[in-house]
Amino acid sequence: MSGAAPELPGWRHVYTGKVREVFASETDPDVLLVAASDRVSAFDHVLRPAIPGKGAMLTRLSRWWFERIDVPNHLREPAGWDDDLDPELAARSMRVAALDMFPIECVVRGYLTGSGLKEYVANGTVCGIPLPAGLADGDRLPEPIYTPAWKAPQGQHDENISFERTVELVGADDAAALRELSLRVFRDASAIADERGVVLADTKFEFGRDRATGDITIADEVLTSDSSRYWDAELYRDQALPTARRLASFDKQIVRDWLSVNWDGTGDPPELPAEVVERTVARYRELFDRLGVDRA
Template sequence: MTDTAVQLPGWRHIYSGKVRNLYEPADSVPGESDTLLVVATDRISAFDHILAPGIPDKGKILTQLSLWWFERLADELDVANHVVSTEVPAAVAGRAMVVKRLDMFPIEAIARGYLTGSGLAEYRTNGKVTGIELPAGLVDGSKLEPAIFTPSAKAAVGDHDENISFAVMTARIGHETADDIRVKTLQLYTTAERIARNAGIILADTKVEYGVDERGVMTLGDEVLTPDSSRFWDAELYRPGRPQESFDKQFVRDWLASEASGWDQASDTPPPELPDDVVEKTAQRYLEAYRRLTGRAFN
């Protein structure tokens, strides 16, 4: 399912992001309903581009895994989440949920327990990640103890999120709110890292989003701890100093960045279509992440 605006009885389409489509009740005043319908498509994005084709069943895996994590985290953490119901139109069954409409903060709340990706690139430049000074001599995949909070500012679709310091985040949303988000995010990461490790997966980093509901309660929204929003590594094969075997969309990023794709990321040309084998191997990684974490096969 890759359409940006599937017509759904009883719901009015209001927004399409890189992966998700949002709807509000058709009988509500536009922009004023208490709930939304969030539909996860099979679209996949990398390097701020939406790629083609999509990954089969990806939207269902993201939704089902998010629901699993929301339930697990509710048992261990003092943080509300936005899920209201999984009773959704038949056309989007398994890939959608009804959620609270939140006033979202324009922040990607990122926790890093291992150094890689954009954090590694920044570290190699100045020894820091979003202003946090790290020990010398770290390599790709080095464990960070304790985990660090490295926020970014959300960008519009097609633009690149901007890594920012905690001081900048505080200036934008206030000290009390920023501190609450940092504490909650690091608690979430620590809890999820333990759960994932017990399933044979290293949770290298993750990004989550928060908003406030109609009562002003800080609430976890969007997706949580999926292969789109996190880096999942095979714990058995983990070796610092090299790229890790992963169960996330890093496989797609690596292919796009390789000579095999023929794509120049610095150019204005859109990325090429993903070959069948890249689509299939990516789908298998998402399925394996789901299987290992939940302990059950996806169906």
């Protein structure tokens, strides 16, 4: 999707994010339509051109995981719910419950890498959690760790927070439940990915409370290439390979790498070359195929 959001009979546009458009039902206040676009963002900018097919792939991947994780999810899709939608739009959309969302991004890390590695090198911690000495980039942690973040308003950066701060924000019972659910889903998903030769290094979840049942419910996208870091298990185990090759992720890292070399961060970012777009599409598609999503 690019430009203005489409007008959809029966739906009212309420939100445009970097990647998603959200519509509210005109007949049911507890139902939303969430449409993933092909837009790609990096360093807080939406880039051009888009990544063809990305929205549909990520939507299908979320659905695939929703079918496999034992946690209530936000899908509310009776038979024929998408009959009036354009097929291309339907392929990248989900009809979902309007939840009372928790203001917390539930991050789980099973391996040391990325921003966590930088903090560890400086302080021996990740998000304030002490870790054993002597770990290197890509090392598996003794146990997955829960490192929540406060979901900042649109246009601001999320802020890493302590578990104690989540208690202040949502109460002790809900804070504990969010931590337990996040760690459980991560472990279950890691086992499923491992069976398919893929390492789930880290991920983030969002949860809300179902207005009808009161249940804590997983929402938004789940375990996609945009919300998670995945590695090829065979390459990961090959210690003879350079670290960058072992830890090459199935996501838009190709875009970030190109942009970091070809843009100084001032003004508007340059347009992505066709070769970068093609390689990024192939990388998203490879994870899709490795997990066997089309064969589900």
